[in-house]
Amino acid sequence: MLGYLLRRIGLAGLMLFGLVCLTFVISNVAPSDPAALAAGPDAGRSQIEQARRDYGLDKPLPEQFLRYLTDLAHGDFGRSIATGRSVGTDLARYFPATLELVILAMALGVLLGVPLGVLSALRKDGPADHATRIFAVSGIALPPFWFGLLLQLAFATWLGLLPTSGRLSVFTEPPPPITGLLLVDSLLTGNFGLFREALSHIILPAIVLSLPCLASILRVNRSEMVEALRMDYVTAARAHGVTPWRIVMVHALKNAMLPTLAIIGLRWGWMMSSTVLVETVFDWPGIGLYAVSSAIAGDFKPVMGVTLIVGLNFMIANLIVDLLYGVLDPRLRRA
Template sequence: MSRSKALQSYILVRLLLAPLMLLTIATIVFLLLRATPGDPADAILGTRAPEAAKAALRSQLGLTNPLWQQYLDYLKDLLSFNLGSSLSSRGLSVWSVIQEYFPATVELSFCSMVVAIVVGVFTGIVSASSSNKFLDVGGRLFGIITYSLPLFWVGMVLQLIFAVNLNWFPLGTRFPVSATTPPNITGLYLIDSLLAGDLGMLLNTIHYLALPSLTLGLLLSGIFERIVRVNLKQTLQADYVEAARARGIAEKHILLNHALKNALIPLITVLGLTFAALLGGAVLTEVTFSWPGLGNRLYEAISLRDYPTVQGVMVFFGIIVVLASIAIDIINAYIDPRIRY
């Protein structure tokens, strides 16, 4: 089979598997919500609400129907892109909730990923190029510590130090309450501030975004540090690198122009897996820092047993993760044809 046909076959298989993965995610979310103890009517209306109101809410959610019928109705709504109406945000559809809160999560996730890649790749390169020396030991410790520390604990400690004691960073919001927010063009304050040409808005956005994104990015950077260090050390021992050294090429050029390019190939795969972890980490970060993103809104919906919002947001996150996974697999297939066999 030619390379182009093998690549097309690989991409087709990945695309055909995507609906199955989404169905699995949607089914797990549906079953976990129904298996959770407690009555959604009590969580939303309160235990002292009239029984008639509770019964009406259960009927609205379809909880009075058999489980199999609830599941079929749920899949039917998903196929028609109907996520329902949010019970904890009266008058808003779940799509409207996603549209309102998701830009803040995107902004936090993107800035955190940039921090994670820059810090992780840099420390990985420094550690691998200083094998068994002080910098290598420091890089390994950095990777282990950042990978193992609980995010919520680090977030609270950094808030106490830099926000409460030193008063360097603000907390609990995305923009100063007393200031005019950027015009709602994309929903991303960084981009909207640039489009508006307002430097003050841009600096305020960066100021409020800095602490949560640095926290999440630093803790995720340990993953990249370990991947880059291990693969770069293996690449530096390859025959073609030794041949480059024998030709008298400077070690700096060997590292950057020869070894690093091949060592970064496995990093692309890890990017897809880290993206999924980033969404989960963003939920914890948003709750810890009271960041007004979709993760924080999901946490509130879970607390209130808001079935439509939880199901809709989780499926939405699942779609993003599946699409990101497919994109990473396709990019890998173009870069490294061995993964198709």
């Protein structure tokens, strides 16, 4: 098991280096001139050259790359050229908002997707199976921005039950961050009113973000369960008198969860990046919105930072999935 663990972690390290290279390349192939942006709209040629020297952009690329690496190693993501703020500080502010959204969306996806997948596998080709199939196909097919607008129209405008945007009402003072996740912080401080408010704000964007994730978890889990229930070991378990509940929930589901886990890992990273659309529709102050506004301004450092964070999330999610594979499947534990 230890060998397996070390191999996986080593592989993740290599991937991290590749990711850093990639973000660096992105910043250098972008068509905008960051020095011109930094110097301002009215700057002359000499001022632009001055800015270029200030930001080290006149150095050869290998040197720039080395400096980028050393800065990253010190936890320094660089400075936004447009605002002059540290990208690291910005990310620390915006990332928890996205993380909270993704965690809730993933929780919805797993907690509904897996049981519904099991249910439709057990009721294969029955009404429940058809209903979840229609639900899953629409979940994947509906464009999130359109679906988000529809929910806003229904729950905020018509029914007046939920707010349309933001993490909290504009009149509410955000609490001092502990974890940065409002739902967690409000519970930690025992502020249930704040918890209710945060929940009412997050629920619609979380639903919109989770729908494609929920749909794909449901479909994969269903087909894997159908497969697992047909396996010889399930026949044997029935013959030996194992209870039907235990056969479905342990003997078959454990096998079906392996491919489902892979989808969950991929969807985690996918949601981190696709949150852009949802954050825009719901004006959610996360890294998606941050990346979009920076990119529009031609401000490449924040985009690099966000790319790195999203990539890291992909990697960590897949590392965790790989480790869970090792826990679930004893055949993988052999070093």
